[in-house]
Amino acid sequence: MKRFLKKDDGQAMVELALILPVLLLIIMGIFEFGFMFNNYLTLNNVSREAARYASLGGTDAEAVVRAIEIAPNLDSDQLTIVITPSESNRGRGDSLEVVVTYQYSLLTPFLDGIISNGIPLEAKTVMRVE
Numbered sequence: 001m002k003r004f005l006k007k008d009d010g011q012a013m014v015e016l017a018l019i020l021p022v023l024l025l026i027i028m029g030i031f032e033f034g035f036m037f038n039n040y041l042t043l044n045n046v047s048r049e050a051a052r053y054a055s056l057g058g059t060d061a062e063a064v065v066r067a068i069e070i071a072p073n074l075d076s077d078q079l080t081i082v083i084t085p086s087e088s089n090r091g092r093g094d095s096l097e098v099v100v101t102y103q104y105s106l107l108t109p110f111l112d113g114i115i116s117n118g119i120p121l122e123a124k125t126v127m128r129v130e
Helices: 011-055 060-069
Strands: 079-084 095-104 119-128
Touching: 011 060, 011 079, 011 095, 011 119, 060 079
Parallel strands: none
Antiparallel strands: 079 095, 095 119
């Protein structure tokens, strides 16, 4: 009778079945955060590059094209670049502001169901016009 009560052959499998979804969610969240952080760093570089290009006398259109060129891992359709003030209102010594926004869409399918619209990322750079 004691041997019958001590049988626990399936205990480890049941425990694994209970903890595995939570463990996978945590691991996929770590990967997703890494990809999102990579896109955020790229966005900061895009913002700095566009500001530097425009502050050295480049046109807004050229600055936007240059910014898109240095971000091959970002979807250019989701990328918005706003440069203020406009070319005609900029003078030497004025502040130039570049705001870049990007809608990051999640890569993990079941995390995409939790956050369906993605995560908005934004980078802002202010430089003096030279």
